[in-house]
Amino acid sequence: MTSSQPANRKSPISSVDRIYQQLKQMAMNYQFRPGEPLNEVELAASFGVSRTPLREVLNRLVAEGLLDFVPRRGFSCRSLDAKMIFDLYEVRCGLEIMSVKLATDRASDLELKHLHQFWQASAQTFMQRSPIECACCDEQFHEQIAALSQNIELLRSLQAINARVHYLRLISMEQAHYRRTTCDEHQLILAALLDRDQELAVTCMSAHVSLRQEQLVEVIKEGIARLYM
Amino acid sequence: MTSSQPANRKSPISSVDRIYQQLKQMAMNYQFRPGEPLNEVELAASFGVSRTPLREVLNRLVAEGLLDFVPRRGFSCRSLDAKMIFDLYEVRCGLEIMSVKLATDRASDLELKHLHQFWQASAQTFMQRSPIECACCDEQFHEQIAALSQNIELLRSLQAINARVHYLRLISMEQAHYRRTTCDEHQLILAALLDRDQELAVTCMSAHVSLRQEQLVEVIKEGIARLYM
DNA sequence: CTTTAGCTTCTTGTATACAAAGCTGCATAC
DNA sequence: GTATGCAGCTTTGTATACAAGAAGCTAAAG
Incomplete structure (x- = not known):
């Protein structure tokens, strides 16, 4: 799909890259219900990371139109309109x-x-x-x-x-x-x-x-x- | 331009929204030289915020194609190719x-x-x-x-x-x-x-x-x- | 019985701290 | 003179802590 860089050297695949791929798949396949709010703490725990890298991924997915975001109310699954x-x-x-x-x-x-x-x-x-x-x-x-x-x-x-x-x-x-x-x-x-x-x-x-x-x-x-x- | 939400109520305009607008303008107008690396600490200081909200903005701008990003090497101004x-x-x-x-x-x-x-x-x-x-x-x-x-x-x-x-x-x-x-x-x-x-x-x-x-x-x-x- | 005020709890926004990777420059070896 | 390796510094990646806003709940009043 979108993936690009061929793991320049080694194959470190930073944790944000890993959870980006996973979350993107989940969003693409509507593994969250339309409009469902995403709990950052919960999600971060399920990926075994802290909120900081998770939020960077969530922001990227918002920019790609795969998630919604409302300030002070957080991220949510996009609607199926x-x-x-x-x-x-x-x-x-x-x-x-x-x-x-x-x-x-x-x-x-x-x-x-x-x-x-x-x-x-x-x-x-x-x-x-x-x-x-x-x-x-x-x-x-x-x-x-x-x-x-x-x-x-x-x-x-x-x-x-x-x-x-x-x-x-x-x-x-x-x-x-x-x-x-x-x-x-x-x-x-x-x-x-x-x-x-x-x-x-x-x-x-x-x-x-x-x-x-x-x-x-x-x-x-x-x-x-x-x-x- | 892209801006959308009419400041739902009040006019809090969160700090990330503010620096998003500013940085976007700067990126649009090539106020950084093509390929120029962006120092997060420096930039954050210049906006009077910490690296955390700044990085969220930078990630958004990368997704929009206005900045480049290489893992472990950081953000940089996109090229003018x-x-x-x-x-x-x-x-x-x-x-x-x-x-x-x-x-x-x-x-x-x-x-x-x-x-x-x-x-x-x-x-x-x-x-x-x-x-x-x-x-x-x-x-x-x-x-x-x-x-x-x-x-x-x-x-x-x-x-x-x-x-x-x-x-x-x-x-x-x-x-x-x-x-x-x-x-x-x-x-x-x-x-x-x-x-x-x-x-x-x-x-x-x-x-x-x-x-x-x-x-x-x-x-x-x-x-x-x-x-x- | 319904509504609302206030309190509690949960959740997000942001700063800070620390670890790990990268870069620079000097010194040493060939 | 060039190359290689190591030390120190810089910068990014991520966790954690705390503040502030939203949501939910209880209790009291109409």
Whole structure:
């Protein structure tokens, strides 16, 4: 996902880095209920650290939109608000279109070949995998295309949004139907990219993301239900 | 700019909020040299606080891309890298196009009228104002259009980018030539919006941002020179 | 029975202290 | 003359302590 630095030397992985990864996963997967206040003392104890490094992590996650914060009232799990999700998908759609557009211009043949190989390997076992694995594969596919745009900021923006909608991707991947269409649509996008047919690639990507947007109401409903059962 | 909460009640403005605003301004305007390490003790003292709240602010600014951070080596001013700026402008261009597209669909007549009034008032005195004021006016114009998209996440993304390219906007506004063309181009965008001519609005906005992108090499050169004199 | 005032407790905001890692510079060895 | 290693200083990472604000609870009054 977002992780970057390859543990420069040794592999110290400072404690704040470790709890950042863990808390981020928890926030992405709504392991806290929407709006649930996070008790700093409790959380710190559960990670075996003091409040100081924990708060630094919490601040980072707030800045990334994965947690909420109100002064003097503390940190809490972000809400799962339909309007916000729609907004995120709308922005995502725009970023994805930029990605394919730039990728057709800038990706090398070798890069496209690697993407192709990656997706062939993924698709082969896609229907047998766990929803979590499918969601991650899906994210990787899209983020690899963004990477081919050679625009790091575009990639980072997309990654930030993907982290925030991860939970819903997960929910949708639990239905075989969504998995199948995802698979098919990725193939179309890939084919257009390999042909370097920019217009077609944009059309396919646009259709792909828009379709997900239409299914969003159902997925959000399911996602909220899941949290309260 | 980004600021949000209207000081819920009273006006306590916690110290971390205060130093956040200040440090953000300093980072936006490159009041530290690119790559310059920030001494926590020194900085904390200069703000009259301890390292704890300062570090929370620094972490936030790192997450927003306004500062750099390397574990065990501390915080430093972000670099002023041409490639990064180009990437940001490319993403910005995409977001701005989304903004006008959505704004023509969703803005009410009243909202468009307000935008019109705002820009008329600004344009009148544009050539007499300070570069700082012009840069802020420019940002506001674009952010108001993004707000008309009714998409909060789109607005936030654009604001985040604007904060990161603020310094270069400032530099460019010091030249009367850039100010004039900005003014003219905004008028064109505005006219298209008022006509609700989506295609034209997109064309104008696209031309506007692309033109800035072309001038970017010069502006970056000037910006870097300014920092080392 | 409901409401509110005041007290208690819990939680967050911030300062400070200390440990550990990094950097600098000098001295010694080759 | 260059390189290497060690000592001391600087700076960051994290724990802890304490102050101040919010929340909850009890008790008394209407």
